[in-house]
Amino acid sequence: METISNIKEMQTRCLNVRAAGQTIAFVPTMGFLHEGHLSLLHEGRKRGDLLVLSIFVNPTQFGQGEDLDSYPRDFERDERLARECGVDLIFYPDAESIYPHGYESYVSVEGPLTTSLEGACRPTHFRGVTTVVAKLFNIVLPHVALFGRKDFQQLAVIRRMTADLNLPVEIVGMPIVRETDGLAMSSRNVYLNNGEREESLALVGTLRRAAEMARDGVLASEKILSSAHQWLNAEDSLSIDYVKICNAQTLEEVDMVDHDSVMLLAVKVGKTRLIDNCILLG
Numbered sequence: 001m002e003t004i005s006n007i008k009e010m011q012t013r014c015l016n017v018r019a020a021g022q023t024i025a026f027v028p029t030m031g032f033l034h035e036g037h038l039s040l041l042h043e044g045r046k047r048g049d050l051l052v053l054s055i056f057v058n059p060t061q062f063g064q065g066e067d068l069d070s071y072p073r074d075f076e077r078d079e080r081l082a083r084e085c086g087v088d089l090i091f092y093p094d095a096e097s098i099y100p101h102g103y104e105s106y107v108s109v110e111g112p113l114t115t116s117l118e119g120a121c122r123p124t125h126f127r128g129v130t131t132v133v134a135k136l137f138n139i140v141l142p143h144v145a146l147f148g149r150k151d152f153q154q155l156a157v158i159r160r161m162t163a164d165l166n167l168p169v170e171i172v173g174m175p176i177v178r179e180t181d182g183l184a185m186s187s188r189n190v191y192l193n194n195g196e197r198e199e200s201l202a203l204v205g206t207l208r209r210a211a212e213m214a215r216d217g218v219l220a221s222e223k224i225l226s227s228a229h230q231w232l233n234a235e236d237s238l239s240i241d242y243v244k245i246c247n248a249q250t251l252e253e254v255d256m257v258d259h260d261s262v263m264l265l266a267v268k269v270g271k272t273r274l275i276d277n278c279i280l281l282g
């Protein structure tokens, strides 16, 4: 396994791999790897001759006052885990080379897909995500790129960008990996103290109880959402950013749950903002 930080060197390496007729599978991350990331790497290992992992804490997807500076980092540990997953190349650029002085170009998906949910709470977030993913695609030149459904809206936005810009990359969505007690794995979980960690279980608990309501025939979104608010508000350190039931493709809110409905939530647990989702009748 090799680590490359230089953009030109990475691009040349990937061009050569393609010219030799080999396929490239790519997993973009912000590092501080956990089992969720590793599941993408394991699947990527099966799908490409060359498996590339990028580690880049992308400043443009963080808003003012968000956790860019304190975002957890541990490159040595990431390297070890990546090696165990059979990663061939880690792309590990710095912010100055991705966004050099005078940088002015952004890729953004317009419309409800990026202005609702996360986009409503974090107005510049998706522009940062699509810009960096487009740039990474141009550097790594992957045949296939893998993303987690943990970031459900992000996956939808990246699919939209890839289709709209005719990018020759297959986008693969992967299931959410959870801790044994159900909390969705996230690099940000390390911020939680013991009490918050306990209360954070209300997120997955709410999704599971909502899915149970739907399975029991309660299909009016309003009813499920009103219960969801009660369950989440029962915990002292939780404050809800949003809880919504949406169509899984368009992410527009729906009045009645059907087999294509997803419940998405974003909740602050103390100072830590967590997101999770679940297909209700999946």
Ligand code: AMP
Binding pocket: 028, 029, 030, 031, 035, 036, 037, 039, 040, 146, 147, 148, 149, 150, 151, 174, 175, 176, 177, 178, 184, 185, 186, 187
């Ligand atoms: P991040 O490092 O948080 O930007 O995440 C990098 C990739 O890993 C994204 O495609 C995420 O959706 C995915 N990911 C993060 N957490 C999980 C999880 N718990 N299960 C599955 N995929 C995940």
